[in-house]
Amino acid sequence: MEITLIRTEKDHRAALRVVSSLVDQDPSSDSPEGVRLDVLSSLIEAYEQKHHAIDSPDKGGVDVKSLKDVKAQLLANPAVRQAYDAQAPEFELARELIGKPIQE
Template structure:
């Protein structure tokens, strides 16, 4: 089983093709094919993390995403942000989040604090 690091686009595409073939056979864990699939997947994941890094969303995008996930309305954010007009100011990027708001959004909705403390994107 010769496996090499993925260093370029061609090796990346080849690894993806081989993963697709292996996944069709659904190899059992601990078999040579299963081990190969595991190692190739790990290499592809490492290559993608280096080549296509994903940045955290800005705070408003993180809040809107969680609202969509949980079917929340701006009214549902009032306990975490304040009165409805303040919620709308935050969601429209007219008012920054305070530390207290960040803490409540993080603990109540589980939004990563790292996303909430970022500077909002200019829209």
């Protein structure tokens, strides 16, 4: 099991591909693949906290108006709108975060 530190965007993208593949395999946590998934996930999280940090709303990073604008842009796509309105299971978290469907 070769695991290296994530130092660059290229390393980050490669680690994300490996993690995606491992998640698809659904390894048990005590298997070599499960351990690799856990370690890589931790390395990715550390890299993203350092290089892709998102400011909290109280630091001026996000406001409600910009979130509503993003929601409107996303829902302008018919496929996204259909899935959103159908309450597909994979959209449940998004529905909780951004609220009820927009009334037309």
